[in-house]
Amino acid sequence: MNEKTKTGLEILEAALLLGILGDALLRVTPWGLNVFLWIGTLVAAMIMLTSRRRSELLSVQTVALHVALILFAAMFVWRDSIELKLANSLAILTILSLLTLPALKIKANIAGVFHYGLAGFWSALNAAFAPFYLVFEDIKWKTLPQKGWTKHLIAVLRGLAIAAPILLVFGALFMAADAVFQGIIEQTFRINPEILFTHVFLIGLFSWIVAGYLRGSLIHAFAPENMPEVKAQTLSITESKEDESKENEAKVKEETKTWDWRNFDNSVMPKSFTLGAIEISIVLGLINLLFLGFVIVQIPYLFGGMDLVQNTPDFKLADYARRGFGELVTVAALVLPILLVSHWLLRRDKPVNEKIYRVLAGIQIVLLFVIMISATQRLLLLTGNLGYGLTTVRLYPMAFMIWLAVVFVWFALTVLRGVREQFAWGALWSAVFVIGTLHVFNPDDFIVRTNVRLMQEGRVFDSFYASELSDDAVPALLENLPTMSFEQQCTVKHKISHRFNEAETENDFRTWNWSRFVARREMTQYVESLNTANCPSHTRKNYNDDF
Structure with missing residues (x-):
């Protein structure tokens, strides 16, 4: 055997x-x-x-x-x-x-x-x-x-x-x-x-x-066991030195190209599929001009804030912020693959190609950060004192954009400095850190507390949406129940009572969760205050409860 x-x-x-x-x-x-x-x-x-x-x-x-x-x-x-x-x-x-x-x-x-x-x-x-x-x-x-x-x-x-x-x-x-x-x-x-x-x-x-x-x-199925291990995944252009002799450059050109997906670069591709100084200048240069034009022409639109909203007829804050935030986050997400692919396609025969790329990519990242700041400002307007409060649809894209900002900084420190092989590993652990931070942050609890604070400052509080959040938000809802209006309290009480009845029938250790445990403990303490006998029927929604 x-x-x-x-x-x-x-x-x-x-x-x-x-x-x-x-x-x-x-x-x-x-x-x-x-x-x-x-x-x-x-x-x-x-x-x-x-x-x-x-x-x-x-x-x-x-x-x-x-x-x-x-x-x-x-x-x-x-x-x-x-x-x-x-x-x-x-x-x-x-x-x-x-x-x-x-x-x-x-x-x-x-x-x-x-x-x-x-x-x-x-x-x-x-x-x-x-x-x-x-x-x-x-x-x-x-x-x-x-x-x-x-x-x-x-x-x-x-x-x-x-x-x-x-x-x-x-x-x-x-x-x-x-x-x-x-x-x-x-x-x-x-x-x-x-x-x-x-x-x-x-x-x-x-x-x-x-x-x-x-x-x-x-068990490796296809490749023989004696194949060489992967090398640091860098383009040859990033490994070239300023004082490299013409003899070495010629040797690189004449080197026989072989397919090796472990050390995958563009050396096996036809020259017409790679990018030289002219191509990379046109591609990144035009994108940079578009970004620059957008930033310059749209400065009042990007950074106008409440003054622009109030001084523009038939222009609502929600339209201003929503229309811009989603699109700008998408722009930020698209730039990263463009920069990575264009860098991978760089020809490795001349160091000037890498120099041009670094300059243009650096300019693009700077312009992108300006656009990302604009997107952040729009979200703050939408969720701030004069806005409409926080939701998961607004909070998680913001967290995603923060991660993108970290990744772009890491991109500048690795790819633009000639150590591309370190980029993916660092980006992975930055994602691990951001997701872990979100767990510590407790988004659902933060959303409820933020929206309650805005309610106390005169903004509308969507009690139905807040009560539909996960058990992470239950302690905050119960704690702030006295600050809500009668109908808002009824809406929250109906949902929490329904949730409490369901929790009473769930005793399987396999589904145990700390947030659900804490929520159940809090609901048990507040059970006497969850009486909905005097609540209007329209606050019941569609919970199908029997209390």
Whole structure:
């Protein structure tokens, strides 16, 4: 029995265990402690298998990613906000994909954005199809020891696999044909067919995905093991020096180009698909002129604030802020891939190409920061003392733009200084920091407290929207209930009472979450003040409650 067979068998064992555990834990919602327990078990299995079979893949970077994986799983136990849960899920999937890079002989800390995308594709591909390779190619079943009970194990399993669906079909037909037989079977096995199907389906689904993912992380399918590791992902132009001799430049030009996706650059592309000094000057130069023209011409529109709104007929604050903020955030998000792709397409034959790019990209980043400041100013007007308050739709794009600002600073410190290989790794950890900060910040609680403060200053308070936020916001709602009008109080009381009734019926430890625990504790303390007997019917909304 060779090493690949041993690895494959251990992967199958871990996948089956995680499949059973996934069915037991993740079948109930809302997710909380169950996600932490399952991801923690997955991380333990990954570390154990890697240390046993591919210890060379363990490094400081992979350990850091494992720690981040556990931290994001723990976030499910902390906050209840659906937006934060989505961010955590995306972060977990991203980190899981990056953990497959070492098996591809790519170091995550010097990999490029292309390699990060490749890791996501590789992970999805393995999760979908790799179990076929694992069972029919990697594991040499004939080499397994044929002693004792294992001698006939394969034959027994094969017979059971063939007989099971036949028995299920005939059994279902007999049960449908005779009520007495159906009663005997149901009393004997006490199994609900629908529940049985969901258990089998979820165990199979989780086991399949985990087996494929672990296979892609530990067993390299396509490339030989002696291929060189990935080099720092920099364009050759960034490695060239001012005093490089013409002889070396000629040698680079004459060098035979070979495809190597591990050290992926533009050297294998035809010259017509790359950018020289003229092309990069035109592309980035025209974009910069457009940005500059927008900033100059629209200065009153960008920075006019309330004076512009008040002095312009038929011009509402909401139109002013909403129309600008979303578009400007989109502009900021589009600039990053443009700069990265244009830098990757730079020709490496002349250092002047890099110089021109650095100047034009630097100007573009400066102009972009002016536009981002304008977007921030619009949001502050929309959510400030004279605005309409905070919502998740306004807060999270702002957090995204703050992350973009950090990424652009990091871009200037890495790509524009000739160390592009450090960009993706730093951008990843900046995203980890921003998401973690949002959890500490507690957005739903902040939204309620901000909007209550604005209400006390004379602005309209949307009590229905506030009561629809997650359990993260419940303590703030209960604390500020006396400051609301009678109808606002009724709206909040109806929703919180309905939520409290639901919480009383949910006692599954798998869904335990700190915010939901605190909200339930607070609702228990305020239960006497949640009487809605005197509340008008229109404040009930559509909660379908019976209190």
